[in-house]
Amino acid sequence: MNKHQHEILIIGAGIAGLSAALEACYGGEVAVISKVFPIRSHSVAAQGGTAAALGNMEEDHWEWHFYDTVKGSDFLGDQDAQAIFCYDAIKMAYYLEHLGVPFSRNENGKILQRYFGGHYSQFGQGPPVRRACVAADRIGQAMLHTLFGECLRRKIKFYNEFLVTHLLFHKDGCCGCIAWDLVKGEIHIFHAKLILLATGGYARLFQFSTNSAINTGDGLGMILNAGLPLEDLEFIQFHPTGLYPWGFLMSEAVRGEGGYLLNQAGERFMERYAPTKMELAPRDVVARAIQMEIELSGNPYVYLDLRHLSEDFIQERLPQVKEMAFKFAGINIKKELIPVAPAAHYTMGGIPVNIDGEVLADGKKEAMPGLFAAGECACISIHGANRLGTNSTMECAVFGHRAGKKMASLVKKTNYLPLPKEQISLALEEINHLFVQPPKISIAELRQQLQVSMMQNCGILRDQSRLKKQLIIIQDLKEVYKKIGLKGIPRTFNLAFEEVWELRNMLNIAEAVVISALAREESRGAHYRIDFPKRDDKNWLKHTLIWKKEDKLNLDYKPVVITQFPPSERFF
Numbered sequence: 001m002n003k004h005q006h007e008i009l010i011i012g013a014g015i016a017g018l019s020a021a022l023e024a025c026y027g028g029e030v031a032v033i034s035k036v037f038p039i040r041s042h043s044v045a046a047q048g049g050t051a052a053a054l055g056n057m058e059e060d061h062w063e064w065h066f067y068d069t070v071k072g073s074d075f076l077g078d079q080d081a082q083a084i085f086c087y088d089a090i091k092m093a094y095y096l097e098h099l100g101v102p103f104s105r106n107e108n109g110k111i112l113q114r115y116f117g118g119h120y121s122q123f124g125q126g127p128p129v130r131r132a133c134v135a136a137d138r139i140g141q142a143m144l145h146t147l148f149g150e151c152l153r154r155k156i157k158f159y160n161e162f163l164v165t166h167l168l169f170h171k172d173g174c175c176g177c178i179a180w181d182l183v184k185g186e187i188h189i190f191h192a193k194l195i196l197l198a199t200g201g202y203a204r205l206f207q208f209s210t211n212s213a214i215n216t217g218d219g220l221g222m223i224l225n226a227g228l229p230l231e232d233l234e235f236i237q238f239h240p241t242g243l244y245p246w247g248f249l250m251s252e253a254v255r256g257e258g259g260y261l262l263n264q265a266g267e268r269f270m271e272r273y274a275p276t277k278m279e280l281a282p283r284d285v286v287a288r289a290i291q292m293e294i295e296l297s298g299n300p301y302v303y304l305d306l307r308h309l310s311e312d313f314i315q316e317r318l319p320q321v322k323e324m325a326f327k328f329a330g331i332n333i334k335k336e337l338i339p340v341a342p343a344a345h346y347t348m349g350g351i352p353v354n355i356d357g358e359v360l361a362d363g364k365k366e367a368m369p370g371l372f373a374a375g376e377c378a379c380i381s382i383h384g385a386n387r388l389g390t391n392s393t394m395e396c397a398v399f400g401h402r403a404g405k406k407m408a409s410l411v412k413k414t415n416y417l418p419l420p421k422e423q424i425s426l427a428l429e430e431i432n433h434l435f436v437q438p439p440k441i442s443i444a445e446l447r448q449q450l451q452v453s454m455m456q457n458c459g460i461l462r463d464q465s466r467l468k469k470q471l472i473i474i475q476d477l478k479e480v481y482k483k484i485g486l487k488g489i490p491r492t493f494n495l496a497f498e499e500v501w502e503l504r505n506m507l508n509i510a511e512a513v514v515i516s517a518l519a520r521e522e523s524r525g526a527h528y529r530i531d532f533p534k535r536d537d538k539n540w541l542k543h544t545l546i547w548k549k550e551d552k553l554n555l556d557y558k559p560v561v562i563t564q565f566p567p568s569e570r571f572f
Helices: 015-024 062-072 079-099 139-153 218-225 283-297 311-317 319-329 391-413 421-436 443-457 464-481 495-519
Strands: 002-011 030-034 157-160 162-170 173-181 186-197 236-243 260-262 302-305 338-347 358-360 367-373 542-549 552-559
Touching: 002 015, 002 173, 002 391, 015 030, 015 139, 015 186, 015 391, 030 162, 062 079, 079 139, 079 391, 139 391, 162 218, 162 421, 162 495, 173 421, 173 495, 186 218, 186 391, 186 421, 218 495, 218 542, 236 283, 236 319, 283 302, 283 338, 311 319, 319 338, 367 391, 443 464, 443 495, 464 495, 495 542, 495 552
Parallel strands: 002 030, 002 186, 030 157, 173 367, 186 367
Antiparallel strands: 162 173, 173 186, 236 338, 260 302, 302 338, 358 367, 542 552
16 A cells, blocks of 8 residues: 655645645645646636736725625625635735736736626725736636646645545544545555645536536535535535536626627516626626526527627637637637526535634534645635635635645644544445445446436525425435446546546535525525525524534534624615
């Protein structure tokens, strides 16, 4: 068996993981484990921009950004963390610029910024403000490649194409993990003082998704199996404009740069749903409006119209959108409408952490020694019930950076805890069981049944009947999963093992999502209950916690942190 020891271990190599690694390396020796080659992490898919109130295009202030983030979250975000985020975003934008991120420039040579939904001036009372820092429409690629290059320059160790299967715990804290080398088909044991999870979200629970295939909630699955809590899993954002029928992201930058939405009758239907903000209303509002138009017309999509924008403007600001529409749908966006529908895009819930990224063992205050989380797999909670566009890449950078800094301050004062032999034996037994059990069922079919049914029963519009039906489907699929086997399949390049393990996590998380959604009898942000269409602050202004004990999922709640902006009704 292969064994490794590192002072600090980062699991995940997206923007959050690499930002953490760059800060953590000032305090100790750092290694990064990634399921893919780092520049293939899902962060590379981010397109439109990263949020910071720089005021390069017109007056802007971090306090306006703070208010928009609070209101955008439908008042479920924790305002102490949201204030830190919006204030630090400005410093982080300049940090990234100095690191070498190739931002687009305005006529004064400053970072170019564009409009995005939910970002306004004058505490939501003024017109939209250009707050999204732009690198054409490839911000994720620009940030990820720059951070990875800097990690290589600082000689941070990488284990690429390793799937982490189990976290290891001593009674005094987290002390290591088990990983599967996807190329060689070997088990590796990692011993560490401090571990950070930056494993991304779980939008691949759904059939129609903008996410890459790797976003299967691996980090959350390990947390759930360890008996630790997860927070606000029911809040899943559907991006309004996924390219129909594949789900590829048509960036919100399209609407920020003047693109319109049209229904099958050629009407700009957002006039009926958000008369003052139109296509620049927050994503939950726009996605729900599109879904309602789809159900009214019976056609599975609406249209995005860019025909009125000039060729030069599109080439300068939206080159990737133009290329994707042509390559994947054969559409010339200067002459034709783009068919779009809401696609599962971002998961607001995750592993509960404090503002320094320390995982909360009880979901509330008590930190789990040695364990951190950042990025989409974590729930701080900045986004509450609905995330504003461009806040995610900046959240990854800001809170990855903060977590890395905290680990750097702790690592020399922390000792290696003994590795738990019994946990390792049980984990190896679990993995080996798969390789001695004959294959009897199709992994792909099982996965598809989960994704299709989640889309039908736990999508944008939910009710008790459909959620209960989905819970039964998931529990049946979990029974079928027990029959999966890999006997006779060589371990080298055994991608079936990866798919089986991902599916295990997906089934467990899907069950937790549905139980959380069934319990929340109100509509807030991305969680819309047809049978409870109103927001209910009296009973539901609180975060959901869910954890597994003796194979049963349990629910608890904790209050939302409100410091400055009391909840009020949202109008757009």
